Amino acid sequence: MRSDNATIYDIASDAGVSIATVSRVLRGETNVSAVTRKKVQDAIARHNYRPSSIARGLMSKSTHSLGIVLPKLLNPHYAMIFTGAYEEARKMGYSMSLFPWSSIDTRAYDPATMLVERRLDGVIVCVEYLSPDHDEQVLASLQELKHFMPVVLIGCVPPWYDFPAVTNNNAAMVREIVAYLVSLGHEKIAFIGGVQEDKDPLRRDVGYEEGLRDARLPYTASYRVYGKGTAEAGEKALGDMLDSLKPEYWPTAVIALNDLVAMGCQAAARKRGLSMPKQLSIIGCDDLFCAPYLYPPLTSINTRQQATGARAVQLLISGEDKRETVEWELVERASCAKTK
Amino acid sequence: MRSDNATIYDIASDAGVSIATVSRVLRGETNVSAVTRKKVQDAIARHNYRPSSIARGLMSKSTHSLGIVLPKLLNPHYAMIFTGAYEEARKMGYSMSLFPWSSIDTRAYDPATMLVERRLDGVIVCVEYLSPDHDEQVLASLQELKHFMPVVLIGCVPPWYDFPAVTNNNAAMVREIVAYLVSLGHEKIAFIGGVQEDKDPLRRDVGYEEGLRDARLPYTASYRVYGKGTAEAGEKALGDMLDSLKPEYWPTAVIALNDLVAMGCQAAARKRGLSMPKQLSIIGCDDLFCAPYLYPPLTSINTRQQATGARAVQLLISGEDKRETVEWELVERASCAKTK
């Protein structure tokens, strides 16, 4: 009953048939007589035999495995995307390997190499805007990768990236957030964003400006800050803003790039004695698992990350070359309140 | 400059050498003349050639890829273990695939199958105690898996699991936590634990009882509850405890199985108007990224999960059949305070 690392030849000779017949029952072909099938299955069980997907892949040109590249798994946002993608892949009979972005990004190791050498059937890449330099470099890597295998993108993908993608319309989303805060009576609304860039019309920054315009609210430079998207960065960003402004100019609401940043903002506000949500409303984005447990429980945007991951896998496998936008949902909790 | 899916034969004929020579430069062998090496490298660059790890693996019997099986990535605890393991594997020249536990656990799919068919060079399994039934089933699966490839375990591994492992001595850890709380003056200390079980002497429950005994504190059944280890479960567990006890019997400190449970406990306490840490101290375990941003910032135990993952990879690759225990560190924040 234990494994002896049998090959298809061992099974064939043990069952008294040819390897082709063993291969047939392995792949579930129907043109094998019941009695032969039984003999083969018994031999397989006796040897605890498992066909090698390596040998299989060599011949069939398909590994039935996909890859997903993402910045870092420690950010639950990406863990959710991965989980959605993984489950979907599994349902479709594919396995899925994970490649943290850092490893694709180091120049010491050509980006495509690890993916290509493993002959994956396709790859999903979660893109993240870091800097203009970096952007061009990433785009070039992606183009190259596309020569080898189908690629589907996830995230805030600029329109000029010519790839199938599952994206968020971040601009529209933040625009809606501004409208929501305005409806609560806020007029001094700050925005703690990500890396500064000017090209992509879907980015969150754009939505912030549009939202203010919609509400005929002035744009105030000191209410807008760029950052790295981490909790530490959020804490520093809002802290600096508050410290540099007289209290009467303090914003009454802040829109955080994501929940991590929002967490940092809560810490900064608390450290300065602001009571929340009374004196300061904060809204995050991504609706991480910890959002309901923060204090005050964080109002956030659920961006359906698992569905996003799953849909990307579907596009990858079906080969549809299209770009889809996923819906989002405002999840109201206690961190945003009416002014006065 | 673009990929044409070249094989080693294409490179060989393009460079005017034999495939053996190409293979030699590919693998960095030294006994190739400089001029030949150059010719081959040029041909490789011209075709954008990447050797197939599939074909390579078939011959060399090693895929240079490892697997890691864990319950769920959405829990940042496991994301950290994965990250540590992944980075270490990469350093050692291995790739690493992730297998969420659920997929190895379903009977529809034989646990070993996916790992074995892919001919991984080894696998790390994060074990989690779920129930006596489940425990036996898991152990059986692991034994079987061990016939096919080296296995290293991570987590709270009972001593009778005969596997190399990187473990926490949870009993000692919780014992220290109790001592810490006692040193702050606490006498009514609750414990929101995981699934009930009796066999493993390293489990956290044991440490709780030992800690109380060390401090000559009585053991009170109503202060101890079992649960699922999620935030929701934690909220319900502490909520029920508080609701069923007269306020004068309320614990002044609670030890949560992990930070998720601790988050839930904070919510339950807050909902009942307890001020923290004044009226209730809470200590978690795992020191998740959000611990500093909870309110009050959560005192927790850093269990060095990344180091754990990395060490497991080292054991796996070196083949050392030993069991190691990792150190932990108490990270004091504001959620635990002196009584009075």
Next chain:
DNA sequence: TCAATCGATGTTAGCGCTTACATTATAATC
């Protein structure tokens, strides 16, 4: 009764590499 048909099984040539071994070119030894 014989050819045509068909279901069940076997034979064999790869898939793209690695590696043991054979071969040749070059240098070193007497």
Next chain:
DNA sequence: GATTATAATGTAAGCGCTAACATCGATTGA
């Protein structure tokens, strides 16, 4: 200059499968 050691390169046999094709009875129809 013949012999031998040494470095550089080539040849060919697999690794464990898949799949196209071949084979071989057993039916079937005329």
